[in-house]
Amino acid sequence: MIDDKEQINYIETLLASDDYQTIVLQLQNIEHIYQQVSKAELIDSSWHQSSELTNGIGISPNDAMRCFQGTSRTAKYLKAVYQQVKRLIKQYPDRPVELVYAGCGPWGSLITPLLVMFKPQQLQVTFIDVHSTSLNSLKQIVNALQCELLVSNYVNLDATQYLHAKEIDLIVTETLYNGLHSEGIVSIIRHLARQLSEKGDVIPKRIVIDAHLIDMKSELKLLNSFDHALGQVPTKRQLLENRVFLGNMFELSKDVLAVIDAHQMNEKPSDNLPCKALFIPDINDEQHFALSTCLYLTDEIVLDEYENGITYPLCMSLSRQYIGKQVLFKYQCITPVGFIQQG
Incomplete structure (x- = not known):
């Protein structure tokens, strides 16, 4: 049994703090407790086995557990979930908020530390x-x-494949890699968002994928000038000093998906989602075509580039035949999941 007063102290301190080292300490306290409680599961032979799914891989329980150690990612998700649940409790005072956590892993890391803050009549x-x-x-x-x-x-x-018995008020998921490759977050949100209540929402609220030409050698030099142990990362302005911004290629949100669904309503169901066309200028030998990933967990809480592995740039091969031309991508929702050149 976990001391609920101790757990409340850890999570309240985390939610109230913007100090990186304080947040690290509170997450370590929670992680230590969870390790002790779930230790018996480590001997299960399936602990290290991922699953191949139609719409992307399901990472292994062990890998899902290790995600908890992403300090900025875990803390920002917890703050976003807490804020949204509090908002929805006010919106629906006469019934519990219906929260669905897709791809929860063995710890339910983005929800379980918060459970001690709520009552059953407020949250399910x-x-x-x-x-x-x-x-x-x-x-x-x-x-x-x-x-x-x-x-x-x-x-x-x-x-x-999941159908909720009631309307969903809040969808929470972190089933993604950088550049939205391999994992199934797009298909998961697309499916579950169709079951949202009128005031319901999704965390992350938006995922923005931008395309760049990046001088990776210069960018790595810039990165090495920051103390990652203190949560330091470059600003957008600093990153753009070594980049050529090509444009916004794709955005994932419930509103964008609703527009796509409406457009495809009378068409043959498609596993491919449209992306914006990009013009490719001349590329020098130091530049790589890459996609940046930014998660707007809420309008105010943002997981930006290099704050976690899921927001590192994804370098992709791009034929020189596209220099001076437009290139169009599609997002493929079935395995292999990710962005594919159409020409």
């Missing part, structure tokens, strides 16, 4: 994961937190 959480091992571990943590009454269901399923 559904955890979804394709790995039963993850859900077994997660149940131990929720039970140790004495928060069983806040969890309405544990669903062992591909989230793109």
Whole structure:
């Protein structure tokens, strides 16, 4: 059993702080507790096994657990979820907020530290994961937190196949790699967002993919001038000193997906989503074509470049035949998931 006063102190301190080292300490405190509670699951043979799904891979329980150590990512997600749940509780005072966490992993890292802050009549959480091992571990943590009454269901399923019994008020997921390659966040949000309530929302609210030509040698030199142990990363302005901005290529949000769905309503169902065309200028030998990823968890809380592995640039090959021309990409939602050149 976890000391609820201790847990509340950790999460309240984290939510109230913008100091990186303070946040690191609180996450380490929570991680230590979770390691102790879920330790028995580490002997399960499926702990290190990923799953190949139609719409992208489901990373292994072990890899999902390790994501907790991404300080900026975990802290910002927790702050965003807390803010959105508080907002929705005010919007729906007469019933619990229905939260669906897709790809929760063995710790439910982006939700479970917050459970001690709410009552069952305020919040009901559904955890979804394709790995039963993850859900077994997660149940131990929720039970140790004495928060069983806040969890309405544990669903062992591909989230793109899940139908919620009620309208969903908040979707939470972090099923992505940089440049939206390999994992299934686009398909997951596209499917679940169709089940949102009128005032419902998604975390992340928006994911913006921009295209650049990047001088990676100069950019790495810039990166090495920052102390990553203190959470320091370059600003957008500093990064653009070594880049040529080509344009916004793709944006993922419930509103964008609704427009795409409306456009494709009377067409043959497509696994490919449209992207904006890009003009490719001359490329020198030092430059790489790359996609940047920025997560707007809410309008105010942003996980920017280099704050986590999921927001590192994704370098892609680009034929020199496109120099001086427009190139069009499509986003492929089925495996292999990611952006594909159309010419």
